[in-house]
Amino acid sequence: MSDQKIELQVIAALKTVKDPDLHKDIVSLGFVKNMKIDNGHVKFDVELTTPACPVKEQLRQECEGKVKAIEGVSRVEVNMTAEVRAAHHNQPVLTGVKNIIAVASGKGGVGKSTVSTNLAVALSQTGARVGLMDADIYGPSIPQMLGIPITPPKGSGNNKFFPHEKSGLKVVSAAFLTKEGQPLMLRGPMLGGIIQQFLQNVEWGELDYLVIDLPPGTGDVQLTLTQRAPISGAVVVTTPQKVALIDAEKGVRMFQNVKVPLLGIVENMSYFHCPDNDKKYYLFKHGGGQRLADQFKVPFLGEIPIVPEICEGGDDGRPVTLDHPDSSSAQAYRALAGRVAAQLSIVQARENAEQPETTFELAWKE
Amino acid sequence: MTENQHNGANGPSLKKIYQVDSTTLGIIWTDGKESRFNVKTLREKCPCANCIDEWSGEKRIKPGQIKDTIRPVNIRSVGRYAIQISWNDGHDTGLYSHDYLQSLG
Numbered sequence: 001m002s003d004q005k006i007e008l009q010v011i012a013a014l015k016t017v018k019d020p021d022l023h024k025d026i027v028s029l030g031f032v033k034n035m036k037i038d039n040g041h042v043k044f045d046v047e048l049t050t051p052a053c054p055v056k057e058q059l060r061q062e063c064e065g066k067v068k069a070i071e072g073v074s075r076v077e078v079n080m081t082a083e084v085r086a087a088h089h090n091q092p093v094l095t096g097v098k099n100i101i102a103v104a105s106g107k108g109g110v111g112k113s114t115v116s117t118n119l120a121v122a123l124s125q126t127g128a129r130v131g132l133m134d135a136d137i138y139g140p141s142i143p144q145m146l147g148i149p150i151t152p153p154k155g156s157g158n159n160k161f162f163p164h165e166k167s168g169l170k171v172v173s174a175a176f177l178t179k180e181g182q183p184l185m186l187r188g189p190m191l192g193g194i195i196q197q198f199l200q201n202v203e204w205g206e207l208d209y210l211v212i213d214l215p216p217g218t219g220d221v222q223l224t225l226t227q228r229a230p231i232s233g234a235v236v237v238t239t240p241q242k243v244a245l246i247d248a249e250k251g252v253r254m255f256q257n258v259k260v261p262l263l264g265i266v267e268n269m270s271y272f273h274c275p276d277n278d279k280k281y282y283l284f285k286h287g288g289g290q291r292l293a294d295q296f297k298v299p300f301l302g303e304i305p306i307v308p309e310i311c312e313g314g315d316d317g318r319p320v321t322l323d324h325p326d327s328s329s330a331q332a333y334r335a336l337a338g339r340v341a342a343q344l345s346i347v348q349a350r351e352n353a354e355q356p357e358t359t360f361e362l363a364w365k366e
Numbered sequence: 367m368t369e370n371q372h373n374g375a376n377g378p379s380l381k382k383i384y385q386v387d388s389t390t391l392g393i394i395w396t397d398g399k400e401s402r403f404n405v406k407t408l409r410e411k412c413p414c415a416n417c418i419d420e421w422s423g424e425k426r427i428k429p430g431q432i433k434d435t436i437r438p439v440n441i442r443s444v445g446r447y448a449i450q451i452s453w454n455d456g457h458d459t460g461l462y463s464h465d466y467l468q469s470l471g
Contacts, residue, residue, distance in 0.1 A: 227445040233373070255374060259447035259464065262374035298374045347373055354396040356379040358446050364438040366388055 001072035003037040010035070010042055010073070013066040020055055021342045022349050026063075033081075040074035042067055049345040050208075051082040051126040054338030084128060084208035087232040087348055093199045094229060097131070097207045099344050101263065102225065102234040104255070106247025108216035111268040112237045113141045114314055115304065116213035118330075119235070121321040122337035124168045128208040131163060133198055134173035135225065136215040137191055143175045147317020150175055160201045167322055172202050192224045199229055209341075217247075218254040226258040230358070233263040233347055235301065235340060240267055240288040248289075252296050262298040263343040265289050266336055270303035273328045280305070301339045304332045379446065380464055388437070393467065401471030409436045409453055411470060412460035 015027045026032055026046060035044040046063060048056065060078050067076045086098040094100065103116040113136065124130040134142035143150060146166045153161040153176050163170040174194060204210065212231075215221050225231065234255045238248035248265065255262050267289025271280040283306070293300035307329045313320040321330045378395040386392040391403045409432050412418075417427050433455075440452045444461055452458040 226447075231446075252374065256376045257447065257463070257465075258445050259376065259379055260445075264373075296374055297372055343373070350373075354379070354381065356381055356396050356446070357383060358379075358443060360383060360441075360443050362383055362385065362438075362441040364385060364440065366437070 003039070006040065006042065006070065006072050007035065007037050009070045010037070010044075010067050013070060014063060017059065017062050017066060019059070021346050026059070034079075040072050041077075042073055042075065043077040043079070045079045045081050048080065048082045049085050049348070050341035051084070051128050052123055052337045052341035053082065054335065054342055056080055082127070085345070085348060087230065087344070087351075094204065094210065096204055097210045099208065099232045100210045100212065100229060101340060101344070102212045102214055102231050102255075102260065103237060104214045104222065104234055104251045105216050105237045105244075106218065106249065106251040107238075107244050108139075110216075110237050110239045110244055110248075111304075112136075112216065113145060113213050114310065114319075115235075115237050115266060115268055115333075115336075116211050117142060117145045117314075118319050118321045118333040119337055119340065120169055120209075120211040121167065121319050122330075122333045123209050123211070123341065125321065125334070126337065126341075128341075129206060130168070131170040131172075131204050131207045131210040133202075133210060133212045134171070134175065135195060135198065135212050135221055137174045137194055137221060138215060140173045140175035142171060142173050142213060144317060145314045145319060146171060150178075152176060156203050160203050162203050167319075170204060170207070172198055191220050195221055195224045196228065199225075218250055222254060223258075226255075226260055231260050233261045233340075233344055235263050236265050237268055238265060238289050238292065239269045240282070240284040240286060242285075242288070245288045245292055248292060249296075252292070252298070256296075261347045262296070263340050263347070264299035264301040265293045266301040266304065268304045269306050271305050273305040273307050275307070299339065299343055301343075302332055302336050304336070305329050377465055377468065380443075380449070383441065383449070391438070391441070393471075395464075395468070401467065403467070403470065405438055406432055406434065406436050408451065408462070408470075409455075409457070412457065413462065413466055414460040416457075416459055 014032055015025045017026050031046050033045040033047050060080050063078045064076050084098050105112040120130050120132040134140045148164050148166045155161050163172045236248050236251045238244045271282045290300045305328050307327050309324045309327050310320050310329050313323050321333050324330055378397040381396045382394040384392050389405050393401045410427055437454045438451050439454050442450055444450050448461045448463040450461055
């Protein structure tokens, strides 16, 4: 069979390979690129929408298997690549940032900053360019968790400044704007000013993902951000207890009211994973996060276990995803990163179809 | 991910906004439906805390208070969920959420 005939059959075969999240075949989605066929030796790229794709290996095997089965094909080389697609927005802030993920909780103390930090690290470990904005103005803890000393940010002229960099992440935090140990005491308008600075004056450069660690609750900072930043989607963190779930529900409703897509709910401290006997102990009841997700018909993004390394890592500035990559908790964070990235692709595909007008200014004519 | 999940979307969003004539605002929603609003009615139904008492829900705009010459000067988007209208009477504090607009339409 000629190479041209083989190519037609290869494309037909790849049209039967579906992306399980986007519910379309990979040819129609434009994922198949750089196809080369030489004497039955077939070579092509599959360009996914995120390097954190949770089904990358499964897709590769399906492509390989289906193409190998074609008569006349002697060898198959599938190269999996990724190009993160930019969320649809034309607001004049954060223009180099492709996707903005807000991490929120209704209640304090559920481990939101730990989740934000490890989610950011897990995303960057897939090869994506990732920034982390600590928008928890009153209790900024990201620098501590990443082990970044409190030093003022480096200016770049024009009132702009560079983020700190650590472990491949670009980081801004209100902590860098204060003396160590001193509290920031601010009223509403000042808060808005700091958030505005974070949005307009940081030299982020090009980022695939910007993770924003919001303060707990549903107040000024959350509103300012949802009104002024083109947030691509939100992740709500809860713990399994009823008191936390009640507040998480408020967080979910807040994002619904301001029409920020919910990427899903993640349950932190779901169980204690005992290192001695490898058993799971559900300390705070089981299944609350999943039930909340079901109630609002949003994705459940997973359970993060408690392991001693999480606390040590946070206190010593070594996130568990970096320092104990084989622990059950680091594995849970990598799965979380994959699901968050997949949900962003799903939300984007829907918005490309609906094309809502998100940013406009209309001058009235007499 | 099952088919019935929808990332929390709570009703259609704004797809297109345009001026129909000097007193009518038109909006097409992402579900394909179209709404038309008389601008004077919109001004009278301003949802801001100056126009509707936050605690009692009582309307503070008196009948006849808004003149027939009321017009928007400028309309802009707020986040993904609302529009803000600056009026030629100087008022501009009302945020009209998509859901509120749909309840009026």
